[in-house]
Amino acid sequence: MTGVLTQITSRQWRIHYTRLILTIVGIALGVAVFFAIQTTNVTLVNALGGTIEKLAGRATLQVTGGDTGFSEDYLKTVRATPGVALSEPVTETMATLAMPEGEKIVVLGLDTTSDLKLYSDMFDEKGLEVKNPLAFTSKADSIAVSRKFADRYGLKDGDKLPLRTQAGTQEFTVRAIFRSAGAGDVFDGNVAVVDVYASQELFGKKGRFDRIDVMNSPNVTVDDLKQRIRAEMPAGITVERPERRSEGLENTVSSMHLGLTVMSFLAFTVCAFLVFNSFAISVNQRWKEIGVLRAIGVTRGGIQRMFLTEAAIVGVVGSIVGVGIGFMLAEAAIGVVLNVSLTVYGAAASPGALEFNYGFAVEAIVAGVVVSLLAAWLPSRAGARLDPIAALHDIETRTSKDVANLPRLAAGVVLLAAGLLLTTFSTPTVGLNIQLFYTLLIQAGMILLLPKFIEWGSRALRPLMNYFFGVEGLIAVETLIKAPRRTASTVGALMIGLAFVYSTGAYIISQKAAIDGELDRSLDVDILVTSSQQLQTTSNHFSAVTAASVMSLPEVAIADTLRISSVNYGGEKVSLLAHDMKSYFAMSPNLLEEGDRQAAESKTAEGKGVLISKNLAYRGNLRMGDTVKINSPTGTLELPVVGMLSYSRSEKGTIFIDKGVFQKYWNDTDVDDILIDLRPGTDPVQFKQRVQAAIGGEQDAFIYTHDEFKKWVDGLIDQFFALFYLQMVIAIFVAALGLVNTMVISVDERRRELGIFRAIGGLRRQVMKMVLLEAVAISLIGLAAGAITGLFNAYFLVHTAARVVAGFSVELIFPYTMVLTAVPFVIVVAVGAAFLPAMKAARTNVVEAVGYE
Template identity: 50%
Template sequence: VIQRWKQIAILRAIGVEVRNVVLMLLGEALVLGVIGSIVGLGAGMLMATFALKLVLGATQTVYGFVASTPTLSFSVAGAALTIGLGVVASAIGAWFPTRNAAKMQTALALHDVEVRSAAAKGPTIQLSLGLALIAAFWLIVLFVPARPDSYVQMAYAALMMLGMVLVLPMLLEVGARILRPVASSVFGVEGAIAIDNVARAPKRTVATVAAIMLGLMFALSTASFIASQKNAVNRSVDKAAAADLLVTSSSELHSRSFHFSTDTADRLAALPGVAAADKVRISSTTIDGRLLTIMAHEMRSYFQISPDLLDAGDPKTAADATSRQEGVLISNNMAYRWGLHLGDKLTLRSPSGELSLPIVGMLDYYRSENGTIFIDRSLYEQYWQDSDVDYVLLKLQPGRDENAFKANVESALVGSPRAFIYTHDEYKAWVGQIVDQFFMMMYMQMIVAVIVAVIGLINTMMISVAHRRRELGVFRAIGGLRRQIIKMVVIEATAIAAIGLVAGMIAGVMNSYFLVKNAAKVAAGFNLPLVLPYAGILWSIPVVVIIAILAGSWPARSAARMNVVEAIGYE
C-alpha cells in the first residue's frame, strides 16, 4: 500500500469510490493469503514428517516405549483450517493499511508518502498503551501465581509482545537519533542519509523491525528456556544421581524390555572397591488419571550415595523413615501440582492394593511433568511383585578411579545380555543430549522465525528502493556513484536490523523470564533457575549484522543498476 500510495491517490482523484479501493486491496491480501497458506501447508507437512521421527525417538528414549507407532496423516478439515487461518491472518494484516488508504487525503497523498507520514498525529496514545501493556504483563507475571494446567496464563506473553510492537515507533526514533552521528562519523554522508531514510518512513520500517524483534525474541527466549532446563536437570543429576558410576541395562532413559536381575546387581554391589550400591527400579502409577513415575531405591544406600538429595525435609529423618517403609519422597513439581506438603499422606495404587504413606522429603526432579514418587525398593517389591533392576548406582571408595573401575564392572557383567556403564559426567552429558532431543522442534521453529525476519528485511529494502527510485536517480544524475548507493542501502538495512536487535534483546529477556518462571510452572510445575544465554546474545550481534548486509545487498545492487533517465522521468 505504501509503495502504491500515489496510484491509490490517483484512483481516488478520478472518482473511484473508497469501498472499491478497500475491496481491491483486501482482495489482493486474500489471494496472497491463500497462496501463502498452501505453500505453508506443504512446508508444514515436511516439517511434521521430520518432527514425528524426533518425537518418537525422544519418547522411546525417555519413557522406554511407544504405545503405538503413529504415521503422518493428512486431514482435509485440518488443511481447510490452516488455509482459513492464513486467509484470516492476511485479511487482518491488510486491514490497517487498507483503512489508512481509505482515509487518505488525496491532495496530500499525491505529493509524497513521507509528507503523509509527517502529517500524521503523534504516537502519544500508542506509546502510552504500549507501556501500559508491558507494565500489565510484569504485574501479572510477578504477582499472580502460576497455576498448573491453567493455559490461559500462557497468553500473558501476548500483552508484552503487543506492548513492544506499540512502542517500536519510539524505539525507532530514538535508535535513529543515536545511530545518525555514529553512522555519519564512520561512513560519512552516505551513513547520515541512510539513517535519515530509516526515520523518514517509520510505518514502513516498523513492520520489519517488529519481525526482526519477534524472531530474535523467540530465538533468545527459547535458548534461555532450554539453557534453564538443562541447568536444572544438571543440578538434579548432581544431587539425585551423585554416584561415581551408573550402570543401566538400556541406552534409553527407561527401558520396558531390558532389565538386570537382582543377582546381577548384587554382583556389582559386591565388587571390591564399592563403598555403597543402590539397585533402582523405575515404574509408574496414576493419580487423578495422570501418569506419575515411581523410583524404587534402596533408600539407605541412596542417601549414602546422594547425601544432598533433598530440598525440603531432614535427610537423616527421611532416610530413616523411607528405609523403614514409613514414608515417601516426592518431586517438587508434584507437590506444586497437587498442593502437597511435608507430612501429608499420599495414597498410591499398586497391583496388591492401596498404599498410604506420609511425605517426608521433597526434591527437584524432572523425569515426569506430572511428578515423581520415591519409595524404598523392598516396599516396591512387596506391593508391585517386581524385582527387576533398571539402574545400579555405585559409589566407589576414596581413591578409586572411575574410568579404571569400569573394567571391573564389565568383568562382573560377563554373561549379561547388555549393559551401559557411565561415569557421573558421562551420564550427565547423555541426559543433556536427551533434553536437546526434546527441544529439537523449538530449534526448528527458531529457524523459521529467523527466516521470516530476513524475508521481512529484504521486502522492506525492496520497497524502500522502489519508493525512492526517482530520488536515487537524481542522486546518480548529479554525480553519485553506484557504490555510494549500495553503501547507503546496506547501511540502512543494517541500521534497521540493529534497532530490531536491541528491541529483540529487550523482548527476549522479558519472554525468557515469562517462559522460565511462569510457563514452566503452568505446563509441569517445574521451578527452574533463570539462565540468560549471554553467549547467544553476544553471537547474535555479528550474526544479525551479517544477515542485514546480505539482505540489503540484493536491493542495493538492484538500485545501483537502475537506468538514470528512466528513474528521474515524470509519470
C-alpha cells in the first residue's frame, strides 16, 4: 500500500512542484546553517589544537605560565627533575614584518646552541640549510625562516628581514632555512626562529620564557614526570600535555560556539515551521483525495504514513542539499571565525583546509529528517483523522473547525506563560538543552495564539483598509478574520522568520548597548593607546619605558597603564587586568556597581583587594568580601572582592588587580594599553601625533579617542556576530520563501472561492486588488506577530542564553527601528509574492473554478 500511496504523493509533487521546491529549500537552509556552524567550529578547534601540537614538536609535556610567561630560573628546576630527557625553553611571539605587506609571522625563540632534537621535524639534517652554523648561533641578529616563507619572499642566506619588535624595527639576517614541517608548517609557513635569549630582549620578555617544552625519559611515564615537575612549581605554572593545552583553547572559544549553536537551533525552528506550514497546506489541498482514499479502504495509519513518508523523503533531499550549502557557507565563514578567535580571544590558529566531516553530515541529515518528520506529524495526523464523508462532501465543510477555540487559546496562553516564566526564574544549572526548550514553548504558544492574533490584527486593520482601499480592502481583511486557519499558515511563516531576525537583532543591539555603557563607565578616558588590534595578545606589548615616555607628555593630565593577561580560575581562563588603581579610579568615577568606591580604591591600590566582573561573580558564585584565589607564576594570591562591575571583555569573567601586585607576582612590567585624560584645551588629534612621535613610529601603536575606540569595539562586535548576520539573512530568505509558498498555495486553494466571487459579479481588478490587499494585511499582521515573538525570543536570548554563554544577562533593547524599517520591505515582498497569484486569480476561468474539485 505504501508504494501506491507514495505514487499518489509523487503525482502531487508534479502538480504542486513550487510547494515541494520551497519546502526542500526551507529544510536545506536550516540544515545548512546547522552544518556550517558545526563544521566551522570543528575546523577552528582543529586549527587551534593542531597549531599548539605542531608548535610543541616532539614534546610530551609543556610548562607554561599563562600569557605573561614565567621566570627563566624555572628551566634549571625542570632540567633538574629526574625523568626529563629533553627540555627546551621557548618564547613565542606573533610579530609583524616591517615591510609593506605587514604580514604576521610567529617568531619562536629557541636555544640555538642546543641540538633542538625536540623540533627534529623542522631541524633535521636533511632539511636544514645553514651555511655558517657558527655565525647562526653566535650572532644576535640571526634568524632562521621556513622554506615556504623563504620561497614566498625570495629570501636566501644573508638576506635582511626587518621585523617590528618592542625595541622598534629590528633588521635580522637570514642565516638558516628549515623545513616547513612540524612547527615550521604553522600559519602557512610564516615561522621564524631566533635565539631565545635574543628574543627575550627584542620582544620584552627579559628573564622570562613563554614555555618549556619537555620530553620524558623512556623509563618515566608522562604522567609521573608531570607530577614531579608540578611538585617543584608554584601553582600559577601549569604542566600539561600539549593536547590538553589545545583542549583549554577549545574551552576559550566555547562561548562563541555555544552562541552560534543557540542561533542555529533557532534557525532550525524556522525551518521546522516551514515544513509544518507546507504539510498543513498539503493536507488542505488533498482534502478530497484523502476522503477518496479513506472511502476506498486506506486506513488512518496509511494516510498518516503517506504524509510522513513524504516528509522523510523531502527531509532527506533537503538535508543533503543543506549539507552541500552548509559546507559552502562554512568555507565563507571560517576566515571570519579564525579572525574573531585571534582578535577577541587572542587564540591564533593556522588556517587549515576545511574538512568535510562525515559525522556532522550524517548528524545534520538525521536532524533535518527528524525535524521534517516532527513538523509534518501534526498535519499528517489531522489528515488521518479527517472524516471521509465530510472530505468527500462539498467544499463548504472544509472550514468547519474553529481554530481560535478556547482550548487552543488556553493552551497557547499556558505555553507562552510557561516559556516566559521558566526563562525568568529557572536556574542556569538545568543546562542549555532544557533552556532551549523554553524558547520552543514560547514559539509554540505564539503559534497556538496566532489565529486569535490574526483576528485582532485584522479587526485593527479593518477601518484603515476600508478608508484607504474601499470595499476590496474591507473584504480582504474580513477574509482573514473568517479564514484564520488558512491565514495562519502565511502569517506564521512570516512570524517565525521575522521573530528570528528581530530577536537576533535585539540580542546584538542589546550586547552593543551593554558594552557601550561598560566602556563609558570603565574606560572613560580621552585617549587610549593600545599596542595591538587584538583584545588579548601574548605579543606586542609596550615596554614600561615606552609607556612612561607617553605618560610624561605635558598634555597628559592623568594616565593609567593596563596590562591584559589571563589566569586560570575555577578551571576557566579568565581575564586578568592590571591597572594603576589609583589613576584608574580617578579616571572612572562611575566604575563600580557594587562596593564602596573609596574603600575599593584604597584596598586595590594597596594590593589588598580585587575588583571582579559580575559575570565572574555569577559563574563563580562570588559575593562581596569573598576571597579570590589567583595562581601566579611566583605563587598564589588570596585577595578579597572589594568591588564589582559589569564588564564583558571575557565571557568567562575578569579580575582587576593593581599593577604593583601584577609586577610583583608576574614579574612583568609590560603595558598593553595606556589610558589618558588630557589637560583641558588639548587637541586630541595633535596629541595623537605627539604620541606617535613619542613611540618613535617604530612599534605598532593604535591611538583612539574614546569615541573612536567605541567604534572600533563596535566593529569588533559586528565581526563577532558576522555569522549571526548571515543567519539573519538566511532567515529572511526562508521567511520570504514561506510567504511566496503560502501565497501561491493560498490562491490555488481558493480557486473555487475566487471563481464564485467572479461568478456573482466580482471584477477581475477587484479580485486582484483584494488578493494583493490581503497579502499586505497578512504581511502587516505577520510583522506585528514577528515583532512580539521576536521580543519574547530576544528576552530569552539576553536573559537566559547570554547567561549560559557569557555569564551575564544584558538589558533588553528591542530594535524598533529594525521593525519599522522592515515594514516597506515586508510589504514589497508580500505584494511581490502575491502578484503572480493575484494575476492568476483575476484570470480564473470562472466556469472551471466553480466546478473545481
